Amino acid sequence: MRTIGLGAVPKVVRSYHSYEHDEDPFFNKESPKYRILEKAMEFVPEYGFQHKAILESSRTFGYSDAIQSLFHNGTFDLIKFHLVRERLRLTEVVSKTEEFKQLSDENTKVKYLVKKRLEGNVPYGKHITQLQTYLVLPPNIGEASEELHKLSDDIRFLSGDSANDFAWYSKRLSLSTTYVALETFMAQDKSPNYTNTFELADKRLSNLGDLGQVYNDVEEFLFYTVNSGLNLIKSQATRG
Amino acid sequence: MLKMLSGSPLRSLNTAYSTNVEDKSTSSTTHFGSKTVLASEKEKLVGQVFSSVASKYDIMNDVMSMGVHRLWKDEFIRRLDAGARPGSRPLDFIDVAGGSGDIAFGLLDHAKAKFNDTKSTMTVVDINPDMLREGEKRCSENHYKNDPRIQFLVQNGEVLDKIEDNSKDVYTVSFGIRNFTNIQAGLNTAYRVLRPGGVIGVLEFSKVDNVIVDTFYQNWSKFLPIFGQAIANDYDSYQYLVESIQRFPKQEEFKGMIQKAGFYVPEPGYQNLTFGIAAIHIGIKL
Known part of the structure; x- marks a missing residue:
């Protein structure tokens, strides 16, 4: 893009990221719904991502079971709470952790954040398969993929991504795929403290950074081929 | 007259x-x-x-809403998703202005089908003995015949003088609250009779x-x-x-009244049905 002007051209850097995704209104720490779900997460290691965890939580507050009307999406409310909370935690990590600020390049930062996010799953490790099963159910998959996109978008953005071309998509898409793969691996991982998962994360993410460039190269190549192909046809056609 | x-x-x-x-x-x-x-x-x-x-209440409702009121009521019951969960004591329902009984039976049916709850009780109250008789008549004709869990009471919804404080878990009023002389008093009474964690569900005509x-x-x-x-x-x-119906407060205004009675109204506050011809309002007593 070119800016026409006589004076100094202001350098406009706009990253394509919404600073504040529209959060679900229930994701307000003051709301009773938040408090019940937060407490319910403590029951998840025991009961899994099940409505039972919400039920037990609301009972500890002394509420009638009728309050379950609040959670008409049942289990998905709980799962979504987990996903959103862990994603938002990353923003805190970035602003509060000195370790993160020391990191130099984008790729290391992505790696760091993905691992942080995976750490968020550790307490619920044995229920990840169940969580993933819920996420791919037809009624949930739309919201689930949106949440996944927000996660990779946040990670990319927080790591300093400034792509504004096709790489924007490819970077997020590739991160999403990698993340899902890692989580699936984690669900089966029996190693202590999920060391295997974190090792795999290191490996998988090392060449992730090149992907954006690869996509751009492919795009450029395709454009060139199509263009010259068209020119070839044109030149043949005009010869009559 | x-x-x-x-x-x-x-x-x-x-x-x-x-x-x-x-x-x-x-x-x-x-x-x-x-x-x-x-x-x-x-x-x-x-x-x-x-x-x-x-006596003609039901057929008229069908004509007036072109049958859609049945869908609204089903959605209302689904949305409340009420019923005693496994391991819980039975819940106490109260259906106010529920003379015809369809919400009352619907709620109990839902609780049984979804949570295998056959213990929760239902109190159907209506200020109008004629409407209440209509409900009793239907009750005697359906599968709740002689079911001791259901009782019918002539009560003014604004006062509910026979219902104790903190004694109910689910309070429903469907297409009834707009007929209250003092709607706010009705909501305040709902707050009074509900237990903490109890839910008020209002299904009412609203603004398109x-x-x-x-x-x-x-x-x-x-x-x-x-x-x-x-x-x-x-x-x-x-x-x-x-x-x-035209006089009844708009969605936002009515939401405010529920909050004023002391209820917590979860986001987004209400759910419009058929472009807002009717709306479902939910409030929680905390």
Whole structure:
């Protein structure tokens, strides 16, 4: 893009990221719904991502079971709470952790954040398969993929991504795929403290950074081929 | 009074109690349809309307809403998703202005089907003995016949003097609260009788949010009293129903009233049904 002007051209850097995704209104720490779900997460290691965890939580507050009307999406409310909370935690990590600020390049930062996010799953490790099963159910998959996109978008953005071309998509898409793969691996991982998962994360993410460039190269190549192909046809056609 | 008027369907209700309207300088007044009446009179007038329509209530609802009210009620029951979960004590339901009993039976059916809950109790109250008799009659004809869990009580929803504080878990009122003389008092009473964690669910006509649908809806409303005349031989009562719907507060305003009664209203506050012709409001007593 070119800016026409006589004076100094202001350098406009706009990253394509919404600073504040529209959060679900229930994701307000003051709301009773938040408090019940937060407490319910403590029951998840025991009961899994099940409505039972919400039920037990609301009972500890002394509420009638009728309050379950609040959670008409049942289990998905709980799962979504987990996903959103862990994603938002990353923003805190970035602003509060000195370790993160020391990191130099984008790729290391992505790696760091993905691992942080995976750490968020550790307490619920044995229920990840169940969580993933819920996420791919037809009624949930739309919201689930949106949440996944927000996660990779946040990670990319927080790591300093400034792509504004096709790489924007490819970077997020590739991160999403990698993340899902890692989580699936984690669900089966029996190693202590999920060391295997974190090792795999290191490996998988090392060449992730090149992907954006690869996509751009492919795009450029395709454009060139199509263009010259068209020119070839044109030149043949005009010869009559 | 309405019965007396039925021979001349187009006469306005107004004539029957015009003296009261003139009297408003001395006492508090409220709306009865589009008319202003003494607050003390409204209860009686609404009573007459429902006494008059009780036996034809269901068929008229079907005609007026083109059958959609059944879907709304189903959605309402699904949305509340009430019932005793495994390991819990039975819940206590109260269905206010629930004379016809369809919400009451629906809630119990849902609780049984979804949570295998066959213990929760249901109190159906209505200010109008005629409407309540209608519900009792239906109850004696369906699978809740002689079920000790269901009881019917003639009660004023604004007071509920036979219902103790903190004694109910789920309070429902469907297409009833707009007939209360003092809606806020009704909501406050709901708050009183519910236990902490208890839920109030209100299904009520509301304001249409789509201009085209609204135009259609407003014109449709004009025909309702005529249907009323044709099917139930009662023009004025249906005229009142239409006007009371138009008088009822908008979604946001009503949400505010629920909050004012002390309830926590979860986001987004209400759920519109069919472009807002009706709306579901939920509140939680914390």
